[in-house]
Amino acid sequence: MDLAFPAAVYAARLDRARSLAGDAGIDAIIVGPGADLDYLVGVRGHTIERLTALVIPASGAPTVVVPRMELSKVRDTAVGALGLVVADWVDGDDPYASVLAALPGPVRRVAVSDELPALHTLPLADRLGLLPELATPVLREGRMIKDEVEIAELRRAGAAIDAVHRRVPALLRAGRTEREVAADIAAAIVEEGHATVEFVIVGSGPNGADPHHEVSDRVIADGDIVVVDIGGALPSGYNSDSTRTYAVGDADAEAARRIAVLVDAQRAAVAAVRPGVTAAQVDAAARDVLRGAGYGEAFVHRTGHGIGISTHEEPYIAPGQATVLRAGMAFSVEPGIYFPGEWGARIEDIVVVTDDGVDNLNRTPHALTRAGA
Amino acid sequence: MDLAFPAAVYAARLDRARSLAGDAGIDAIIVGPGADLDYLVGVRGHTIERLTALVIPASGAPTVVVPRMELSKVRDTAVGALGLVVADWVDGDDPYASVLAALPGPVRRVAVSDELPALHTLPLADRLGLLPELATPVLREGRMIKDEVEIAELRRAGAAIDAVHRRVPALLRAGRTEREVAADIAAAIVEEGHATVEFVIVGSGPNGADPHHEVSDRVIADGDIVVVDIGGALPSGYNSDSTRTYAVGDADAEAARRIAVLVDAQRAAVAAVRPGVTAAQVDAAARDVLRGAGYGEAFVHRTGHGIGISTHEEPYIAPGQATVLRAGMAFSVEPGIYFPGEWGARIEDIVVVTDDGVDNLNRTPHALTRAGA
Numbered sequence: 001m002d003l004a005f006p007a008a009v010y011a012a013r014l015d016r017a018r019s020l021a022g023d024a025g026i027d028a029i030i031v032g033p034g035a036d037l038d039y040l041v042g043v044r045g046h047t048i049e050r051l052t053a054l055v056i057p058a059s060g061a062p063t064v065v066v067p068r069m070e071l072s073k074v075r076d077t078a079v080g081a082l083g084l085v086v087a088d089w090v091d092g093d094d095p096y097a098s099v100l101a102a103l104p105g106p107v108r109r110v111a112v113s114d115e116l117p118a119l120h121t122l123p124l125a126d127r128l129g130l131l132p133e134l135a136t137p138v139l140r141e142g143r144m145i146k147d148e149v150e151i152a153e154l155r156r157a158g159a160a161i162d163a164v165h166r167r168v169p170a171l172l173r174a175g176r177t178e179r180e181v182a183a184d185i186a187a188a189i190v191e192e193g194h195a196t197v198e199f200v201i202v203g204s205g206p207n208g209a210d211p212h213h214e215v216s217d218r219v220i221a222d223g224d225i226v227v228v229d230i231g232g233a234l235p236s237g238y239n240s241d242s243t244r245t246y247a248v249g250d251a252d253a254e255a256a257r258r259i260a261v262l263v264d265a266q267r268a269a270v271a272a273v274r275p276g277v278t279a280a281q282v283d284a285a286a287r288d289v290l291r292g293a294g295y296g297e298a299f300v301h302r303t304g305h306g307i308g309i310s311t312h313e314e315p316y317i318a319p320g321q322a323t324v325l326r327a328g329m330a331f332s333v334e335p336g337i338y339f340p341g342e343w344g345a346r347i348e349d350i351v352v353v354t355d356d357g358v359d360n361l362n363r364t365p366h367a368l369t370r371a372g373a
Numbered sequence: 374m375d376l377a378f379p380a381a382v383y384a385a386r387l388d389r390a391r392s393l394a395g396d397a398g399i400d401a402i403i404v405g406p407g408a409d410l411d412y413l414v415g416v417r418g419h420t421i422e423r424l425t426a427l428v429i430p431a432s433g434a435p436t437v438v439v440p441r442m443e444l445s446k447v448r449d450t451a452v453g454a455l456g457l458v459v460a461d462w463v464d465g466d467d468p469y470a471s472v473l474a475a476l477p478g479p480v481r482r483v484a485v486s487d488e489l490p491a492l493h494t495l496p497l498a499d500r501l502g503l504l505p506e507l508a509t510p511v512l513r514e515g516r517m518i519k520d521e522v523e524i525a526e527l528r529r530a531g532a533a534i535d536a537v538h539r540r541v542p543a544l545l546r547a548g549r550t551e552r553e554v555a556a557d558i559a560a561a562i563v564e565e566g567h568a569t570v571e572f573v574i575v576g577s578g579p580n581g582a583d584p585h586h587e588v589s590d591r592v593i594a595d596g597d598i599v600v601v602d603i604g605g606a607l608p609s610g611y612n613s614d615s616t617r618t619y620a621v622g623d624a625d626a627e628a629a630r631r632i633a634v635l636v637d638a639q640r641a642a643v644a645a646v647r648p649g650v651t652a653a654q655v656d657a658a659a660r661d662v663l664r665g666a667g668y669g670e671a672f673v674h675r676t677g678h679g680i681g682i683s684t685h686e687e688p689y690i691a692p693g694q695a696t697v698l699r700a701g702m703a704f705s706v707e708p709g710i711y712f713p714g715e716w717g718a719r720i721e722d723i724v725v726v727t728d729d730g731v732d733n734l735n736r737t738p739h740a741l742t743r744a745g746a
Binding site for chain 1: 397420421422424441443445446463464465486487488490491492494495498499504505506509565582584585586590673674675678685689691692693
């Protein structure tokens with residue numbers, strides 16, 4: 001048995017999902033592989049073509065439909081620890097019939113997990129004779145509000161990625177390629193306690209101006225501004241995600257001035273975080289600082305995203321997001337400025353909403369950091 | 374630009390998908406991130422929460438709907454090389470409206486790619502006012518029949534994984550853990566020319582009796598039977614997948630005898646492969662040999678799966694699969710026998726259907742191979 005948390009944690013999560021489904025008037029939730037299934041019963045991994053599904057009726061016991069060849073792996077999770085009903089199937093059987101059999105009689109409203117692929121969503125819709133709805137509104141409630149064990153994991157993840165960022169100035173030297181630096185960072189992510197490397201972005205010079213650049217064979221030059229956005233998952237599955245911007249040798253004075261404004265914008269957004277404010281207000285706090293300095297157009301993405309057992313989840317911190325912050329929410333605060341053809345910069349911390357404010361899980365300096373020239 | 378194949382290859386694939394959609398009476402295909410999008414336009418990577426979609430109307434030009442922050446990455450694929458129409462969107466926009474705008478007027482039948490998550494499938498169904506169907510029957514036709522450039526890549530992948538299997542006997546020694554051996558194998562997979570490690574299964578002794586066991590901290594012992602099932606993706610995205618069964622030191626004579634039957638069963642299935650036979654017949658060829666020897670119950674999974682830019686795809690080689698084999702199909706032939714609590718064995722090659730028979734892409738010996746004790 002290799003559970004991230006005691007079985008009672010999963011039992012409570014399942015109970016909460018069932019009761020939220022009942023409150024919402026949903027008859028049953030069908031959860032396919034992905035972060036939701038990991039959250040609810042600790043089952044990880046992802047098979048596309050063979051259906052694995054957790055069926056949670058609003059009343060009655062949940063059932064896990066699983067291919068027989070994955071049965072022993074699934075029993076080694078909360079499914080086994082909690083003694084959940086399992087309906088296994090072999091190639092040639094009809095797994096959708098098993099899902100239908102696990103439903104509480106006739107159903108009017110069925111919700112499915114976000115990640116369930118069309119390959120299974122559409123046959124299920126057909127067999128149910130109704131269009132399912134998304135389970136997000138029900139499931140996100142549980143996943144969005146982190147409990148103490150989850151916050152402790154996110155804190156550990158934050159400390160681990162901070163340790164990696166402290167090693168970056170020595171790795172980031174003129175003459176090396178982004179890819180070489182990224183390989184060293186990936187090794188450091190594992191060395192500092194992560195089980196997996198989720199992403200390593202090294203965006204040097206003009207590459208940094210593309211917020212979704214990953215790595216390339218570009219040779220880093222003296223004077224480059226470099227965005228380093230990195231993250232990994234702990235053995236428990238909880239993720240880190242932190243971005244710092246580095247200068248290789250001496251930075252251009254104008255770039256340094258703009259990045260100081262970005263640091264102010266990021267700090268303003270973090271300072272805006274507390275229970276009762278909306279996600280949009282946090283986004284606006286960063287955006288207003290950048291707009292006031294004339295860089296509104298250079299900030300081309302949202303301010304942040306929730307984080308937990310997936311790297312991107314609810315709540316999203318963006319214009320128009322009316323979600324009201326509550327204690328236990330964890331998300332990134334990561335404004336950036338991008339000047340196409342020249343350079344880009346981004347500063348990112350993971351923060352947790354506390355009862356009366358905010359706890360910042362990343363502690364390395366925010367200012368433009370000098371790396372080895 | 375970093376295309377796996379010349380732009381003309383993608384243009385031909387898009388044309389074929391469009392014409393197959395037209396033949397099937399489908400008005401448009403909507404393809405989300407995943408293997409289909411990689412196959413059709415060379416776009417890789419996977420964002421769940423922000424919609425990226427290729428819309429292929431049965432008549433008219435395709436459109437790519439993409440978040441603006443991923444625009445430059447998408448332009449760096451066949452999307453840019455072929456000058457496809459791009460509809461980019463930013464947080465706060467309605468990406469489904471862009472999909473609808475890319476459709477050829479009123480539609481009656483719309484198909485979506487297998488991997489499109491419910492998060493996008495259900496809002497699209499709602500906005501379209503119809504339940505989409507799966508695009509598999511249309512898209513698999515293109516992906517299932519490999520052309521010469523694809524077969525050349527699969528052949529390279531096969532040679533690369535063969536080179537790794539040749540190194541396994543020296544790595545698999547009594548006293549090491551499965552995890553230690555797997556780490557060395559993962560490094561060898563990259564050293565031998567793969568860009569990524571897709572999976573490394575080291576199932577020693579009783580762990581080998583679980584067909585979906587991956588790795589553990591079990592210490593390998595003298596006399597263990599060990600299943601080693603490994604694969605990676607080349608830089609082009611095409612995959613390898615080969616399984617061999619090893620004996621650490623001297624194997625038990627009864628185990629060796631049973632594994633010799635398995636080798637016969639695998640050979641019989643490969644020998645059954647030629648145009649015109651069904652997938653079920655290939656499966657039966659292996660199953661009949663094992664059944665005849667009294668191990669029918671020990672063979673608990675299908676015989677194989679297609680392979681290409683995804684590790685599991687059409688055609689599936691299983692009981693009841695009526696798919697008629699045609700030249701250009703590529704799939705695994707991997708019967709196994711599993712004795713719970715004792716040991717398991719599996720032998721797997723990737724084969725390609727030729728005009729008059731079969732080409733085996735894996736060339737290392739099939740017999741139980743002695744590893745370092």
